[in-house]
Amino acid sequence: MGKTGDARSRALERCGARIKRDAEAFGAFGSGGRVKEAVYPSDGASFVEAAAILSGEDYVVLGGATDVLFPDDGYDGTILSTDRMRDVSRSGDRIYCSAGARLPQVVAKCRKYALSGLEQLSGIPGSVGGAVTMNAGAFGREMAELIVRVDAVTSDGRAVAFGADALGAGYRHTSIAERGLTVLGAELKLCPSTRKEIESCIAGFEERRRASQPQGRSLGSVFKRVNGVSAGYYIDRAGLKGTKSGGAEISRKHANFIVNNGGATGADFIALSELARKTVLEKFGIGLEYEVIFL
Ligand SMILES: Cc1cc2nc3c(=O)[nH]c(=O)nc-3n(C[C@H](O)[C@H](O)[C@H](O)COP(=O)(O)OP(=O)(O)OC[C@H]3O[C@@H](n4cnc5c(N)ncnc54)[C@H](O)[C@@H]3O)c2cc1C
Incomplete structure (x- = not known):
């Protein structure tokens, strides 16, 4: 990293932030490639300073990363994480x-x-x-x-x-x-x-x-409810429970969950969620809206 990078790192460290480079995959689903950089401010003031230092750069704010699917080929930006701000x-x-x-x-x-x-x-x-x-x-x-x-x-x-x-x-x-x-x-x-x-x-x-819900690695509900009815009701009625793609599976316990049975990729998740979305649209004329966020 060049001089500008060093100065930037020092500025981030001075404001109490920890930096992790080439971080391993984030996200509760347990898939995704490496992340170029993750920055962890210590508290609110540290966060505001870190955000100012990163301004103009490509960064995204995350908390627990329990609702976000990461790209399989990695994320070439910075995660600004609130994970150390736990008071x-x-x-x-x-x-x-x-x-x-x-x-x-x-x-x-x-x-x-x-x-x-x-x-x-x-x-x-x-x-x-x-x-x-x-x-x-x-x-x-x-x-x-x-x-x-x-x-x-x-x-x-x-x-x-x-x-x-x-x-x-x-x-x-x-x-x-x-x-x-x-x-x-x-x-x-x-x-x-x-x-x-x-x-x-x-x-x-x-x-x-x-x-009612599976215990394995997942991102919780994949789709939002439709007029108060769980998207899982329609995915189940479309006969998709238990459908697999690679290491991912539409849960047999709750059809609105996609679980990682081991080695699932983001592409597996998307293959299943898109299959569910298209099938429910074809069979019931209902357009499911994602609750999960794709980075
Ligand atoms: C097993 C499981 C069960 C779940 N059950 C439920 C459930 O019952 N009900 C439910 O609602 N959700 C559920 N979820 C989904 C998820 O936990 C929630 O939506 C949670 O609120 C997301 O918080 P997070 O910190 O993980 O957000 P992240 O995944 O880190 O981020 C989600 C979004 O919020 C933004 N964000 C994060 N932190 C901040 C911040 N400080 N300021 C501004 N934006 C921010 C991010 O940029 C991103 O767009 C479940 C997830 C799992 C894995």
Whole structure:
């Protein structure tokens, strides 16, 4: 790397970011080629500085990478990751989560604090930043319902804060991506409860998840619901459960999941998801919309 590269690396390190070059594949599906560079700021201030240093370069912000399929031939840009920004703190019935805190970690903290509201989301492996941005949800509870305030940064480095009414939240969607914002943290409002009650709720939702969803490597739901009906219902009725491509398979347990049985590539995932999309369109006239994001 030349002098400019060295100066850039030093600037990133000075702001508290760690750098990993030629990083191995990202993404919960476990496929994908190598990534040219991944940058891990230590906290919100470090993130803002790192983003300023990377401005004008090809980079993408990721949290847990649990909803993103990486290209098989690698990613020739920079991943700016919130993964080290995991602080969670409490003030009364509110908690403040840094963007990189994972939902299971946040739910565990809420259990400790005896604060209820997030139990339904305990099985979602992503980060708070990703979950706020995508308005993640499960079992009738959506992230947006709990939000008091989101702290974010604009693409030109301005700090902004806004409440739930300015989220533009809908089903698995907010306006955060369209506005070019990165979530740095979010304040959530919960309800006082007891640890015992929260534990029993979490156990119930986890049991429902285990009974209906596969345990292997996946990106969760491949497609969004259609008028409240799981895309899996149509994929199942199209007879596609158990269909394989290389190491990938349309789950026999839940047809809206594509699982990596070992050695699956992104191309295998796309072959199966496109087969499902085309077959459901042909058989039922329904156009499925991807929930998974393709980098
Ligand atoms: C086994 C499994 C089960 C799942 N179950 C559910 C479920 O029940 N419900 C559900 O809704 N989802 C589910 N998911 C999908 C996923 O976990 C959620 O969508 C989660 O919110 C994504 O968070 P992430 O940090 O992994 O996002 P990433 O995959 O890292 O990123 C997703 C998108 O969000 C953007 N993003 C990430 N962080 C930020 C940030 N700080 N600011 C701005 N943009 C950001 C990225 O650029 C990208 O466009 C599941 C996934 C898996 C693997």
